[in-house]
Amino acid sequence: IQVALLLPFMTNETTQSSATSRFVEYYEGLLLAVDSLRNMGTSIELSVYDTGNGTKKVKEILKEDALSNANLIIGAVQNDQIGLIADFAQKHNIKYVIPFTSKNDDVLSNANVYQVNTPHSYLYSKAAQAGCDLFSDYNIILVNIKDKEEKPEFIKAFKTEMQQRDIPFKEVTYKGDTFATDIEAAMVRDKRNVVLPTSASLDAVNKIKAPLRMLSELKEEEKEPYMVNLFGYPEWQTYTNDHLASFYELDTYFYSSFYTNNLFPEAVQFSSAYRKWYSKDMLNSFPKYGMLGFDTGYFFLKGLSQYGNKLEDKLDKVAVTPIQTGFKFERVNNWGGFINRKVFFVHFTKDFELIKLDFE
Numbered sequence: 001i002q003v004a005l006l007l008p009f010m011t012n013e014t015t016q017s018s019a020t021s022r023f024v025e026y027y028e029g030l031l032l033a034v035d036s037l038r039n040m041g042t043s044i045e046l047s048v049y050d051t052g053n054g055t056k057k058v059k060e061i062l063k064e065d066a067l068s069n070a071n072l073i074i075g076a077v078q079n080d081q082i083g084l085i086a087d088f089a090q091k092h093n094i095k096y097v098i099p100f101t102s103k104n105d106d107v108l109s110n111a112n113v114y115q116v117n118t119p120h121s122y123l124y125s126k127a128a129q130a131g132c133d134l135f136s137d138y139n140i141i142l143v144n145i146k147d148k149e150e151k152p153e154f155i156k157a158f159k160t161e162m163q164q165r166d167i168p169f170k171e172v173t174y175k176g177d178t179f180a181t182d183i184e185a186a187m188v189r190d191k192r193n194v195v196l197p198t199s200a201s202l203d204a205v206n207k208i209k210a211p212l213r214m215l216s217e218l219k220e221e222e223k224e225p226y227m228v229n230l231f232g233y234p235e236w237q238t239y240t241n242d243h244l245a246s247f248y249e250l251d252t253y254f255y256s257s258f259y260t261n262n263l264f265p266e267a268v269q270f271s272s273a274y275r276k277w278y279s280k281d282m283l284n285s286f287p288k289y290g291m292l293g294f295d296t297g298y299f300f301l302k303g304l305s306q307y308g309n310k311l312e313d314k315l316d317k318v319a320v321t322p323i324q325t326g327f328k329f330e331r332v333n334n335w336g337g338f339i340n341r342k343v344f345f346v347h348f349t350k351d352f353e354l355i356k357l358d359f360e
Helices: 020-041 056-061 079-091 119-134 150-166 179-186 202-217 236-248 266-278 289-313
Strands: 002-007 045-050 072-075 097-099 113-115 139-144 168-171 194-195 228-232 252-258 329-331 339-341 344-346 354-358
Touching: 020 045, 020 266, 045 056, 045 113, 045 289, 056 079, 056 168, 079 097, 079 339, 097 289, 119 150, 119 228, 119 252, 139 150, 139 179, 168 179, 168 252, 179 202, 194 202, 202 228, 202 236, 236 252, 266 289
Parallel strands: 002 045, 002 072, 072 097, 097 113, 113 339, 139 168, 139 194, 194 228, 228 252
Antiparallel strands: 252 344, 329 339, 344 354
16 A cells, blocks of 8 residues: 655754644654554555645645555645645545544545544534433533633534424523522422533633532432533543543533543553654643544555455445544535544543443
């Protein structure tokens, strides 16, 4: 399998930015996938190119023989670079994987494009549907936080889905001095109360968690504590170091298209292999780029080794256990490419379990 990886490593720059470190880490993860598959007997030839900024270098790279002979091209970050590569892939009938950006339109009109990062519109509508499936019988309470990390598109998608299904919900505006009484007034005792802040920020979690914990632990005479769940966002997985106890206590759910539990055997194995190869740990980023490199590389290279040019008809047959990114590729329209529409919920239970819920 001939593979070309094109990323802005900025090898000529004097200082490497944090973005560049992430792309290097993606490459390192991809190399581990190549190594795993080679050990199973798959023959892979990997060519790696530094795209730099803008389109000048990309135009030169696309003249190389290794590109026109490739079975798979992965990479590029900027839309103008992606556009050039997508056109090239279409012309030469090469599969082209866009691993990072979700804000690109080439997939809509180019059958050779595979977009790994779920576009927000798909992610929000799928997460809203899954949220309504899960919480239709709950007392749903939205808390309007009004800070810099508001999620108006998700909140709008969730409200629309609830309205279409006639699921009632309540709204509370956060006011620091009265929040504990305001939120209790919105709660009920005869069913579970799920609380969704309108912001994904750490600040929002900090503002609401203590009053919610108090209500869920309430031990007044003759009164049961409230049954409380917290519901939130992919960003929350970066807060788990500091908030794990609260997430468990509040029976927390969040939606995401990528997540890894560092205790998963595959994650443990990968992290130790990464450390052994590169004498360092992965960056604490969201997602982890080393794992993203491994998952995407492994999925597409294994798929190509099994199904060759028939891969687009067999995407659901590629048997992999991803470490972080789930894959569910669906063609966007009759003449377009494929978008990854995998969404799952992560549930921190009161029994200190971590459960990943799949929605098909």
